[in-house]
Amino acid sequence: MPRHETTQQDQESQQEIRRAAAALGRRRLLTVTGAAAVLAFTTNLPGSAQAAEADARTAVSADPFTLGVASGDPLPDSVVLWTRLAPKPYEPGSGMPKARVEVQWELAHDQRFRRIARKGTTTAHPELNHAVHVEAQGLGADRVYYYRFRVGKWLSPVGRTRTAPAFGADLNELRLAAVSCQAYHDGYYTAHRHLAEEDVDLVFHLGDYLYEYAVDAHGGARAYTDRTLPAAFNRETLSLEDYRLRYALYKSDPDLMAAHAAHPFLVTWDDHETENNYADDVPEDGGSSQDFLVRRAAAYRAYWENLPLRKPQQPKGPDMQLYRRVKFGKLAQFDILDTRQYRSDQAYGDGWQRPGPESTDSSRTMIGAAQERWLLDGWRASDAVWNVVPQQVTFSERRSDSTDAYKVSMDAWDGAPASRERLLAGAEAAGIANLMVLTGDVHRAYAYDIKRDFGDQQSRTMGTEIVATSITSGKDGTDRAANWNSYMGANPHLKFYNGHRGYVTVRLDKQQGRADFRTVAVVTKPGSSIGTAASFVTEVGNQGLHEA
Template sequence: MTQPSSADSEYRAAARQLCRRRLLTGTAATVSLALGVNLPRPAHAAAKLDPARIDKDPFTLGVASGDPLPDSVVLWTRLAPDPYTPDSGLDRQPVTVNWELAGDERFTRGVRRGSVTAHPEFHHAVHVVPENLQPRTRYYYRFRVGRWTSPVGRTRTAPATGDSSGSLRFAAVSCQAYHDGYFTALGHLAREEDVDAVLHLGDYLYEYAVDAHGGDRADPSLNLPDAFNKETTTLEDYRLRYALYHSDPDLQAAHAAHPWIVTWDDHEVENNYADETPDGSPPEAFLARRAAAYRAYYENLPLRPPQQPSGSSLQLYRRLHFGRLAQLDILDGRQHRDDQSAGDGWQVPTDETGRPDRTMLGSAQERWLADGWKSSNAVWNLVPQQTVLSRRRDRTTGPYPLSMDAWDGYPAARRRLLDAARTAGVKNLAVLTGDVHVHYAMDIKEDFDDTGSRTAGVELVTTSVASGGDGVAKPGDWQTFLDANPHMKFYDGRRGYVLVTLDRRRLRADYRTVDLVTRPGAPVATAASFVSRAGDPGLEPL
């Protein structure tokens, strides 16, 4: 089924839309935004490029799929014959891309096919959404341009609305700093069987400079251009950085093997930013930078059309249903939050920290989440999100510094979230978290000061893919953290991911680890496994 022709005009309109927020109150700021985003000319002003003229493989960045529904899924690729150049070797001309969806890897059982235009406004990325598919079904897809054919991707749709049979498996990943090491964990994830979706919980890329040999990868064969050896601030910078990340073979393999459901944290823009408040950028330029980063994020990930950015805003929080087994409420804990109190790091809370109106999600997202829980009929309510929800103390005696960037820095917002879950009657809450570069398994307590208080749900925190470099099973603060946080059942400092398998009776979390990432090829192992039983929240070791 060919994508509707109206999509071309909609894409062009979206590409030209400028920020509607307060940055536009002054002429100088408007110019700053326009220059920061570097909007190209409308696509209709340029003739289409003859695909026969493309003499290099345009599929250097692989393929991906995402946001599965029972009857559709997003298919993604971006054309880049020369991925490390600003125009990717396509002279800023639109290109026609053909796509195919089939029921088998050899494409003998065709299901859908069509064509779509890869516009230079979107850096020659395409987001195809084939519809009227069968639920809980595996499909294969590929793209063609001229004589070139992309790698084959594998995806699957979600179960039908009322389906509560069988089981589901998700993989939680986070924090993949290219300059800190290889994406070995993603290579192993690509080979995991029966994964319904990968949940990426933020820090898909990092804004920091990457030297010619890939930082701690120390690969003399890379010889990266100087354009990577600086912090990302412009649209061109962010686009090039995504090209670098997508060139990684393990990341490509994981995208091609499973559909992805993504949300961001801070490094997709700038470390520890909060809504319109930057951590290090000049405030007058920050929204232009954020607009550029959000635009590149959409261009380079398998997101649906409602997630197209509007200037410096992007509607990222959204809800996906996997039959009656799981409802996924994917949160955005970065774009709508209040600024951190008492600094961004670990600090003793202040009166400002405890202010009752402070928010992590913003009032609109809080209402959306509460309303979604009230109407949920799923066995499991999963919440993929960015920063640690449960309280963490780093010492056994007070005064207790807490992480001001995590939910500990927003205690009133955490209280409202837990109250909303209780009011809605959510019995099986599982929060999936990234950010901290370590594995945690934690019970979410109604009152963290009372170990005997009700357990409201469980929090499964995945470690990083590469961020932080090589880790160890027991970091120096390992025993202190376990002693200071009795609701913490597990702590491991190695790299990896978490496999989450659930059915009507229980949820199982397998913490997968690799011992090193500064050299490729480390094996993967399961460091620990836990279960939480439906109707009886709390983690038990296996």
């Protein structure tokens, strides 16, 4: 892994970095050096630098809203509004002055902004790459709003958002979508364009919003002939600048911008936002944890800067609490998990392996002890009809074949079955009757019955797992992959398996849940139409998937 050269300024910063790192508590910095370390912990944040204040009328000479707008994390009286000022998004610094810039925002009941609900002014800080996170307060529950930003003479695109229903509200239905895995270099975001037109209340992004892999001058599978991407994209992301630029590339896509402008998002990450298959502070190649935590700090910081997240999610160096709970009346409780930051290192060197003592060790965890207690406590207190768990990697057992020598993925919950067992036992003890797990990661659409004991198909069906296929990752895909027969034969609780790209929509009401697997034919060419590959329902109080 390339390293940054140490400068005199870096050396002078070491004492401050060590003090900041010691304050993190959970981790201790020992010997990290280099320019990246200055950014890795609590330095270079607003208040620690003496940035001047710029006059937006003169300092911003080109449209700063090239990355669009977004909203997220809705509460009954509040929602996060996001944008980032980037007149030149593909350049370091995004074409902005190294100064604070005043940003005006408006939230209205109508698209023409004749009935203003809330408005205000906030500051875009250079230390945060001029990202803006407005936590608009005092809003009405379960209402649609429109929002926009203004900097000098420049006006942003208009976004549409929605607040959550009141706590305890008696909802009739809830409509959501789940997406994941959008490798820019694997194709066009056509699915996001269709998602923008769906009638849903919110969208869950289940991880791999970004990929750390290089994107060549022609955009990979997009095969650009009309433009050339800067050389800065044609390398793996390592530094804060690398991650920031990669987000600029992804978020400049018009189809992704359309999806964000149409719906509020609830996001969680998987691995590629930092590095493939990392586990806690262990990098993919098993190298130095100290060096990896510097990279992780840069990745986490860029993630927060570029997504509509609240202030409690702002990272402290290499740590960021992303797991959180959102309730939609009495109908649904969403417990959003983080299966990367606290997990045990993958058993048997990762990959597909035979289960054995290392993987079945009772101490193994996917989410860490604190998050596990938080989830079980939340289930015990829940009075929701549906308890939905948006998370990253396949939760249900997934055997490679029907032989005694079958293998399972050590990166999924099969690599830590004791952790899965603790959650299933906890859900059973809490009386959770209607459990739905939403999953990404695998670039396939799956529909599972969650069995109390996957080794006994006659055991109770605890709930369902709905796996969203990728937006682009894996390129065009196919209806039936080469292992379709093996998977379907080895896993009777697997009810559906499709390899095309797209997303899933879910409708929850008091009688049933319905999942529609929406797919596009190709992503290596733009403009593909959308269709429904399959639809399944599961009944309230009688879990188990049936074709609709």
